[in-house]
Amino acid sequence: MLDLAWSIPDAIHLEIGEPDFAPPEHVLNAIQRAIAEGRGGYPPTAGLPELRERLVEKLARVNGITTTADAVVVSNGGCQGLFAVLSALLDEGDVVALPNPGWPNYRSMVGLLGAQVATYSLSAERGHVPDPAEIERVIAEGAKVVVLCNPSNPTGSVTPPEVVEELVEVARSSDAWLLSDECYDELYFGDAPPLSPASIAPDGPIVSVYSFSKSHAMTGWRIGYVAGPPSVAKLVEDAQEPLVMGVNAPGQYGAIAALADDDHVVQMREAYRIRRDAVVGAFRERGYSPPTPEGAFYLWLDISDVAGSDEDFVLSLLRDQHVALTAGSSFGDGGAGYIRLSLAAGKAALLTAVDRIDEQIRSGGGR
Helix, strand or coil: CHHHHHCCCCCEECCCCCCCCCCCHHHHHHHHHHHHCCCCCCCCCCCCHHHHHHHHHHHHHHHCCCCCHHHEEEECHHHHHHHHHHHHHCCCCCEEEEEECCCHHHHHHHHHCCCEEEEEECCHHHCCCCCHHHHHHHHHCCEEEEEEECCCCCCCCCCCHHHHHHHHHHHHCCCCEEEEECCCCCCECCCCCCCCHHHHCCCCCEEEEEEHHHHCCCHHHCCEEEECCHHHHHHHHHHHHHHHCCCCHHHHHHHHHHHHCCHHHHHHHHHHHHHHHHHHHHHHHCCCCCCCCCECCEEEEECCCCCCCHHHHHHHHHHHHCEECEEHHHHCHHHCCEEEEECCCCHHHHHHHHHHHHHHHHCCCCC
């Protein structure tokens, strides 16, 4: 969709999870200073010691996780961090339980490692949050790792604390690991961040993965981090070394600056909240009933009544209305009949997109 949309000069891009904010000036200044001062050589594989110490403080302050620097590994974005964790935990043929709908890269990673995929549903009936009973079942059927994403991409749902607690208990009573993808951890619209599983059970079978890409608008700088038991962190470091050696040093200095002053995170979160409320309100005024996203920056809209598939719809919408969205089935068969709309665009563009989506649906949808 991104490639197709770039061929249309006036397309409204709502298809990918790319923040439309720039990193704040103090972060860019820190990166530029590191370059100017020649601090661009090989960093330690697990990350700059100062950054790992700052991440320990952030994990305690934001996520409620008590840990130490030797349990934190800086990764080349959250994506490579997830892959390194899976590399550390899995043997060929092991089973990984993935959310459906869920980020498609999970499935790609599992396939590259020669592991097998099982899925659990994020159904509309449950508000697109996991069912602990279903997780218990997939573990009983052989899943060694269960991947959680909270807040969720693509649905924007946040798993309630009581459900997180149940999921932790399920994992602790089994031999399975929880791999908690929390790259949207600071993009939430409730009173407090989503509950991190590791905050409940710091000694449990839980590994958490984070990223500066979404929360700090640092997508291209590729700074993520992994927090887990020290023994697993060492395996993650070992898995990372032959692939990336270390993470770009200037970007790590930028991350240190981002953690020292993160007012911009609050500002972005409030901007996304304003956009969310405007878009949800605009759809409801036109007779639609999208769930209100509780986190991340996506809106998940049911278009199952429209003729044709969700893929047909997004292609026709791009062709006829010059609006680029993502088909729900891109996130698994549990997403069929939905579309995902990114809120990472200006309010005016978003409201124009709502008008055009409505017009396309009323004119016949995916023709």
